[in-house]
Amino acid sequence: GISAPVVYFVDYVTNSIYLEDIVDSITVQDHINSVQQSGNDTSSLLILAEKMGELLARMHDEDLIHGDLTTSNILLRPPTEKLDLVLIDFGLSFISGLPEDKGVDLYVLEKAFLSTHPDTENVFKTLLKTYAATSKKSGPVIKKLDEVRLRGRK
Amino acid sequence: MDVRHQLELFPGCGVTLLLFNRVKNAAALRKKAMEGSIEGALINPAMIVDPFQILVAANKAVHLHKIGKMKTRTLYSEIIFSLSPNNNISDAFKKFGISDSDTAVLIVVITDRGETVNLEDIASQVEGQQVPLDELAQLTDTAKVKKMYKVTPQEEKIGTLLDSIVCRMSTKDVL
Numbered sequence: 282g283i284s285a286p287v288v289y290f291v292d293y294v295t296n297s298i299y300l301e302d303i304v305d306s307i308t309v310q311d312h313i314n315s316v317q318q319s320g321n322d323t324s325s326l327l328i329l330a331e332k333m334g335e336l337l338a339r340m341h342d343e344d345l346i347h348g349d350l351t352t353s354n355i356l357l358r359p360p361t362e363k364l365d366l367v368l369i370d371f372g373l374s375f376i377s378g379l380p381e382d383k384g385v386d387l388y389v390l391e392k393a394f395l396s397t398h399p400d401t402e403n404v405f406k407t408l409l410k411t412y413a414a415t416s417k418k419s420g421p422v423i424k425k426l427d428e429v430r431l432r433g434r435k
Numbered sequence: 436m437d438v439r440h441q442l443e444l445f446p447g448c449g450v451t452l453l454l455f456n457r458v459k460n461a462a463a464l465r466k467k468a469m470e471g472s473i474e475g476a477l478i479n480p481a482m483i484v485d486p487f488q489i490l491v492a493a494n495k496a497v498h499l500h501k502i503g504k505m506k507t508r509t510l511y512s513e514i515i516f517s518l519s520p521n522n523n524i525s526d527a528f529k530k531f532g533i534s535d536s537d538t539a540v541l542i543v544v545i546t547d548r549g550e551t552v553n554l555e556d557i558a559s560q561v562e563g564q565q566v567p568l569d570e571l572a573q574l575t576d577t578a579k580v581k582k583m584y585k586v587t588p589q590e591e592k593i594g595t596l597l598d599s600i601v602c603r604m605s606t607k608d609v610l
Contacts, residue, residue: 282589287598288605290444290494294502299444301598 283340303367305359306379309333310352313398314359323404330404334411337390340368341383342416348373350390352397380418384425388433389413389421391426437554438486438568442494445501447548450493451487454571455540458563463536467560468511475557476543477533481576483517484582485597486568489543492517492602497545500503514543520584520603530583538563539574 286301309329316326324334333355340347347354349370358365387409394405409426413419439451453475459466467473483489499505505513507524519527533540540561546552558565576604577596580586587597 282587282593284593287594288602289491290498290605291609292498293608 283343283345285338285371286367286369286371295417298318303358304421306367308353309351309355309357309366310397311403311429312357313352314405317398317400326401326404327407329364330407331411332366334408334413335415336368336434337387337408338364338414338419341386341422342418344376344378346375346377346382346386347371348375348386348389350386351393357401380421380425383418383422383428384429387422388429391430392433437565440486440490442490442497445497446493447448448497450461450490451544451546451552451554452489452568453544453554454480454556454566454568454574455542455558455561455563456505456538456566456570456574458540458561460537460562461533461537461540464561465533465535466542468532471509473557473560474536474544474552476514477514478518478541478543478572479533479537480539480541480571482531482580483541483571484575484577484600486571487597488518488600489514490539493543493545494521495605510545511543514545517604520600520607522607541571551557 286303286408288298288300290299291297292299312329313326315324336355337347337350347368349372354370356367356369358367375382391405394401398404409423413423416422437451437453439449442448442450446573464477468477478489494503495517498509499513500510505514505546506522510520512528515531516524516527518531521527540563542557542561544552544554544557580596580600584600584603585597588597
């Protein structure tokens, strides 16, 4: 139940995977950049954050760790206004129920988010809030996230 | 009325789909298919939601045929097997191939570069009416398809039924 490109064909000879092409999609990264640059109302970014928080909560509740969460690994299907998100690039993903792994998954996104998109602390905060509200197992995960943040500073 | 598609990954390789309704000789056709005397895959249209589903199966079958790694004996039986979400060959034939009591048949023909196939010849063996491929949607048994591929309501909220089916077909070797 997670939106991702459909796998069409797996070629074991050349070790290639043929996936659906999400035509005319843009990355969340490009979207955030264009909203900020055009000086548009950034409150729309808060709704985007809620959608992302919800998507990640559902993913983690299935014990799926993405492994490389960045805003360029989340696409927006056209029309952009619909905020229809698609997760891509599962090259580093794995299955785990550990709050530590989920916390790290979020931490990676937080670091990527804040370094790529200045002045978006509120946006990420909203993301986490929705994540916590949506995920049934969020308590320990957020706790681990806090721990990982402290570790990262040392 | 028949539609010929090209396989992108195998240029020159064409996939032609012929749909027949009000078929009276399904039993005889099934026998011919088992004997290998009909140049095509005979598929139960109730299990097909979109021609793309056939193309994905055909693509995989042609690929495996070219590298000599088919699980079944012929290209046409391999197409039927590729449609199945599991690795049980006889189950695939039962569910996706035609049964004696079927009244509709979808015939899939593969032609390689330079080969010609006599579609009239194949059509003449069917005691039924050839109909446009657009009628496929009317013949699909959506409930049966969902049950066969074990599609969950959660999934249906995220993507189309075709998406769910294609994913299962293409990744069944890994799971």
